[in-house]
Amino acid sequence: MSAAPSLLEVRSLTRRFGGLTAVNSVDLDLAEGEFLSVIGPNGAGKTTLFNLITGHDDPDGGTVKFSGRDITRLPPEWLATLGIARTFQHGRVFANLSVMDNVLVGAHVRFKAVRPAWPSPLSLLGPFAEVALALIRPSSVVTEEKRMREEALRILARFGDRLLPRLDHPTYSLSYANRRRVEIGRALALGPKLLLLDEPTAGMNQTETAEMQTLIGDLKKSGLTILLIEHKLDMVMQLSDRVIVMDNGSVIANGKPAEVRNNPAVIEAYLGHRRSDKSEASVPEAAE
Numbered sequence: 001m002s003a004a005p006s007l008l009e010v011r012s013l014t015r016r017f018g019g020l021t022a023v024n025s026v027d028l029d030l031a032e033g034e035f036l037s038v039i040g041p042n043g044a045g046k047t048t049l050f051n052l053i054t055g056h057d058d059p060d061g062g063t064v065k066f067s068g069r070d071i072t073r074l075p076p077e078w079l080a081t082l083g084i085a086r087t088f089q090h091g092r093v094f095a096n097l098s099v100m101d102n103v104l105v106g107a108h109v110r111f112k113a114v115r116p117a118w119p120s121p122l123s124l125l126g127p128f129a130e131v132a133l134a135l136i137r138p139s140s141v142v143t144e145e146k147r148m149r150e151e152a153l154r155i156l157a158r159f160g161d162r163l164l165p166r167l168d169h170p171t172y173s174l175s176y177a178n179r180r181r182v183e184i185g186r187a188l189a190l191g192p193k194l195l196l197l198d199e200p201t202a203g204m205n206q207t208e209t210a211e212m213q214t215l216i217g218d219l220k221k222s223g224l225t226i227l228l229i230e231h232k233l234d235m236v237m238q239l240s241d242r243v244i245v246m247d248n249g250s251v252i253a254n255g256k257p258a259e260v261r262n263n264p265a266v267i268e269a270y271l272g273h274r275r276s277d278k279s280e281a282s283v284p285e286a287a288e
C-alpha cells in the first residue's frame, strides 16, 4: 500500500541573507489532515521557512509543491486562491476595518459572483469587472454576500464571546489577543486547505493560550491540515502528529512528539540556547 500523497512537499528549500543561511536545504512533507509543528530556538529559520512556503519571500534554491503543483515563488494572493492561508508572528489585521470586515476580506477570495476567476488571461480586467459588479449588485452578488456574512459569523462564533459582541468595532480598538483572533478568523474565512500559524499564542496569557489551544485542536479535529510554529512546547507536544526541529536553518529532527523530545540533538539545541532563548529550555513530555 502506498503512503498518503503529500499535500505540501518542500525540497532543498534554501534562503540566504548575505553570509547567513536562514533556511538551509530544508525538506518537508505534509500529508492531508496532518498537524505538523516546527519548533526550534530563536533565529532557527522557522518564520523564514513559512515566508518561503507562503510566497512572502523567494528562495535562493529548492522547490515547494502544493497538491502536486509547483508553487515556488508564486505570490501570496495566488496561493490564497489555491487554499493556503497563514497568520503572522506579530499578527496582521486591517486596523481601520471592523472585525466583520476583516473576516470578509478573507472570504473575498472565495466570492465567485463578484470576483472573476484568477489567474486568467483577462486578469487585467479583473479589478474593473469587480468594481462594476459591486456597483450594479446583481442578485447573485447579494446572495453570495449574505452567505459569506453568515459564514463569517459562524467563524467568529468559534471564539466564543470574544469577538461576536465586537463585530463593528475597528480592530485597532481591540486587545492584542483579540486582534490575533481576528487574524485567524480571516485566515479561516479563506476556506483553507492548509493553514500556517506562526506563534498564534505569542503574547497571550495562560487562559487565552488554553482557549487558543482548544480552538486549534478543534480545527485539527475538523480535518484541516495545519503547520504550526510555537514556542509553547507543551501545546506543541499535545497537538502535533509530527514535529520538526530546526536549528541554524537546518532540520535537526523530524518525528512524533515523543521521539523528538528524547532526541539528544534537540535537547542540545534547546539547552545550548538557554541563555539567549525565550523558548523553554527543556523539551516537555508529549501527551499520551
Ligand SMILES: Nc1ncnc2c1ncn2[C@@H]1O[C@H](COP(=O)(O)OP(=O)(O)OP(=O)(O)O)[C@@H](O)[C@H]1O
Pocket: 017, 020, 022, 040, 041, 042, 043, 044, 045, 046, 047, 048, 049, 089
Ligand atoms: N529579511 C531578513 N534580512 C536579514 N536577515 C534575516 C531576515 N529575515 C530573517 N533573517 C535572519 O534569519 C535568521 C532566521 O530568522 P527567522 O525569523 O526565520 O527565525 P525564527 O526561527 O522564526 O526565530 P523566532 O523564533 O525568534 O521567530 C535569523 O538570524 C534572522 O535574523
